Amino acid sequence: MFDRVALIGLGLIGSSLARAMKRDGLAAEIVGAARSRETRETARSLGFIDRAEALPHEAARDADLVVLCTPVGALGAVMQAIGPELKPGAIVTDVGSVKAAVIEAVLPHMPDHAQFVPGHPIAGTEHSGPEAGFPELFENRWCILTPIAETDPGAVAKVRALWEAVGSNVEEMTPDHHDRVLAITSHLPHLIAYTIVGTASDLEEVTRSEVIKFSAAGFRDFTRLAASDPTMWRDVFLTNKDSTLELLGRFTEDLIALQRAIRWDDGEALHKHFSRTREIRRGIVEIGQDTDAPDFGRRTAEKSD
Amino acid sequence: MFDRVALIGLGLIGSSLARAMKRDGLAAEIVGAARSRETRETARSLGFIDRAEALPHEAARDADLVVLCTPVGALGAVMQAIGPELKPGAIVTDVGSVKAAVIEAVLPHMPDHAQFVPGHPIAGTEHSGPEAGFPELFENRWCILTPIAETDPGAVAKVRALWEAVGSNVEEMTPDHHDRVLAITSHLPHLIAYTIVGTASDLEEVTRSEVIKFSAAGFRDFTRLAASDPTMWRDVFLTNKDSTLELLGRFTEDLIALQRAIRWDDGEALHKHFSRTREIRRGIVEIGQDTDAPDFGRRTAEKSD
Numbered sequence: 142m143f144d145r146v147a148l149i150g151l152g153l154i155g156s157s158l159a160r161a162m163k164r165d166g167l168a169a170e171i172v173g174a175a176r177s178r179e180t181r182e183t184a185r186s187l188g189f190i191d192r193a194e195a196l197p198h199e200a201a202r203d204a205d206l207v208v209l210c211t212p213v214g215a216l217g218a219v220m221q222a223i224g225p226e227l228k229p230g231a232i233v234t235d236v237g238s239v240k241a242a243v244i245e246a247v248l249p250h251m252p253d254h255a256q257f258v259p260g261h262p263i264a265g266t267e268h269s270g271p272e273a274g275f276p277e278l279f280e281n282r283w284c285i286l287t288p289i290a291e292t293d294p295g296a297v298a299k300v301r302a303l304w305e306a307v308g309s310n311v312e313e314m315t316p317d318h319h320d321r322v323l324a325i326t327s328h329l330p331h332l333i334a335y336t337i338v339g340t341a342s343d344l345e346e347v348t349r350s351e352v353i354k355f356s357a358a359g360f361r362d363f364t365r366l367a368a369s370d371p372t373m374w375r376d377v378f379l380t381n382k383d384s385t386l387e388l389l390g391r392f393t394e395d396l397i398a399l400q401r402a403i404r405w406d407d408g409e410a411l412h413k414h415f416s417r418t419r420e421i422r423r424g425i426v427e428i429g430q431d432t433d434a435p436d437f438g439r440r441t442a443e444k445s446d
Numbered sequence: 447m448f449d450r451v452a453l454i455g456l457g458l459i460g461s462s463l464a465r466a467m468k469r470d471g472l473a474a475e476i477v478g479a480a481r482s483r484e485t486r487e488t489a490r491s492l493g494f495i496d497r498a499e500a501l502p503h504e505a506a507r508d509a510d511l512v513v514l515c516t517p518v519g520a521l522g523a524v525m526q527a528i529g530p531e532l533k534p535g536a537i538v539t540d541v542g543s544v545k546a547a548v549i550e551a552v553l554p555h556m557p558d559h560a561q562f563v564p565g566h567p568i569a570g571t572e573h574s575g576p577e578a579g580f581p582e583l584f585e586n587r588w589c590i591l592t593p594i595a596e597t598d599p600g601a602v603a604k605v606r607a608l609w610e611a612v613g614s615n616v617e618e619m620t621p622d623h624h625d626r627v628l629a630i631t632s633h634l635p636h637l638i639a640y641t642i643v644g645t646a647s648d649l650e651e652v653t654r655s656e657v658i659k660f661s662a663a664g665f666r667d668f669t670r671l672a673a674s675d676p677t678m679w680r681d682v683f684l685t686n687k688d689s690t691l692e693l694l695g696r697f698t699e700d701l702i703a704l705q706r707a708i709r710w711d712d713g714e715a716l717h718k719h720f721s722r723t724r725e726i727r728r729g730i731v732e733i734g735q736d737t738d739a740p741d742f743g744r745r746t747a748e749k750s751d
Binding site: 214238263264265266267268273275282283285312318321322323325326327328329330331332333334335336337338339340341342343344346347349350351352353354355356357358359360361362363364365366367368369371372374375376378379382385386388389391392393395396397399400403404406408411412414415416417418419420421422423424425428430431435436 | 519543568569570571572573578580587588590617623626627628630631632633634635636637638639640641642643644645646647648649651652654655656657658659660661662663664665666667668669670671672673674676677679680681683684687690691693694696697698700701702704705708709711713716717719720721722723724725726727728729730733735736740741
């Protein structure tokens with residue numbers, strides 16, 4: 142599918158994509174760039190890339206496809222470095238969780254003879270780093286592409302074919318709409334999970350070990366999201382600020398309405414609210430985006446004593 | 447272990463306990479009470495009880511152990527009905543998610559010749575009803591007992607032995623401390639999950655089908671809790687009001703601090719907060735209360751198209 146692919150960033154997403162491309166023979170050569178020497182050595186020894194470079198522009202040189210897989214806050218600087226090295230006809234795509242701000246950061250550094258196809262695979266786990274990746278990560282997940290006026294349809298088709306080849310369903314939308322959709326399906330949930338886990342660790346009357354011990358009562362479901370990569374998430378909130386703040390306002394309003402119902406013993410309002418939220422879960426299970434097995438089908442955990 | 451056990455309420459918890467007791471031969475006879483005829487017929491046909499009664503006091507008559515498994519809002523009325531039927535030496539326990547309010551509702555109706563051992567198995571799934579139960583539900587989960595001054599230690603020991611027999615680890619604490627621990631590990635997480643799923647269904651710009659489609663980006667983790675039984679949860683919030691409201695205040699404060707950091711581009715504050723929440727998850731995984739497998743070890747969902 143491609144002669145040479147350069148992956149800038151070899152964390153969970155970059156290393157999973159490399160593994161999937163290797164498994165399926167989608168590129169003749171895969172070059173990876175990572176700033177940390179440890180990451181490069183891990184990537185080499187795990188064998189999912191053919192060559193490792195410390196500097197993005199060394200990896201991007203002569204590549205047919207460059208996939209930007211660093212936290213979104215670094216993309217402007219990365220693109221500035223690799224822009225002059227891109228060969229004519231090269232395609233650049235990214236995997237950032239935010240699209241409007243990424244386009245704004247990347248576009249000024251794109252040479253006229255290359256194409257930028259902004260993208261976002263909706264896939265991930267709570268683990269990060271090159272060891273965390275696995276080739277099946279993108280299977281039956283959606284990947285959103287947000288092409289802009291400048292993007293050549295041929296380049297979009299090639300990037301779409303890549304994601305479809307690794308098992309994803311591809312959808313196109315505008316960058317702004319993407320950022321609104323992800324604010325509710327991803328960014329707000331992560332912020333709230335980070336918040337409640339923080340609130341729990343600050344309690345004086347309930348110890349941290351009690352929180353951990355009795356977490357199966359509900360709390361633990363939040364800790365998975367709150368164990369996500371801090372740098373990635375800092376960048377997401379700073380770059381999708383408007384949509385996040387707007388949604389936060391709505392969420393807080395709704396929470397305060399329920400708080401008020403609790404304070405004034407309004408059982409009817411509570412019951413009504415709690416009844417209408419089941420339907421969405423049913424929809425998610427129906428289209429295969431979650432499992433109906435009790436407790437997410439978690440394997441029975443080990444005895445703890 | 448017991449001659450006759452009466453289970454008042456045959457939902458997820460009651461039916462799971464019945465199944466576990468049947469499997470392990472812990473009671474010579476298990477009698478179940480359920481108001482709905484459908485529930486009684488389901489319970490009979492699934493075979494996890496020996497006899498079904500419509501009225502709680504019919505089931506409680508001559509029982510050695512009565513386990514109250516209805517939503518906590520109903521416990522006062524149930525106890526009022528069964529109190530006069532309890533035989534001398536009978537033990538009554540419950541499985542309610544709130545303890546101080548349950549004790550207040552139950553105690554006035556307890557005859558002097560019977561014993562009340564307030565209890566709470568920290569176990570459950572997002573499903574409810576008699577079909578949802580399974581005998582392994584309590585394995586490697588904690589069960590909290592909150593004995594009061596009036597409780598005979600011999601009765602506590604018997605209830606403890608029952609929960610240990612079905613696989614739980616038993617811990618004792620005061621009712622007030624229980625209510626504070628559960629407010630953070632269970633009640634606040636459920637309230638927040640219900641809120642965000644409600645917020646998502648009210649959006650105008652992002653359709654409900656988009657929310658469902660792209661839920662794997664984080665949102666879906668909240669939908670499991672928000673699919674829990676509305677009546678049970680209404681009662682929990684109305685009966686653990688003080689602890690819930692106190693915690694909600696702290697949560698909102700913390701959320702607004704993060705909101706402010708986003709608004710003012712304070713990346714350092716965000717990164718610092720996001721870094722300290724990983725540790726709690728590690729603790730939960732270490733003591734076997736959750737799985738380290740990516741994505742909770744969810745099986746790969748079915749292809750949706």
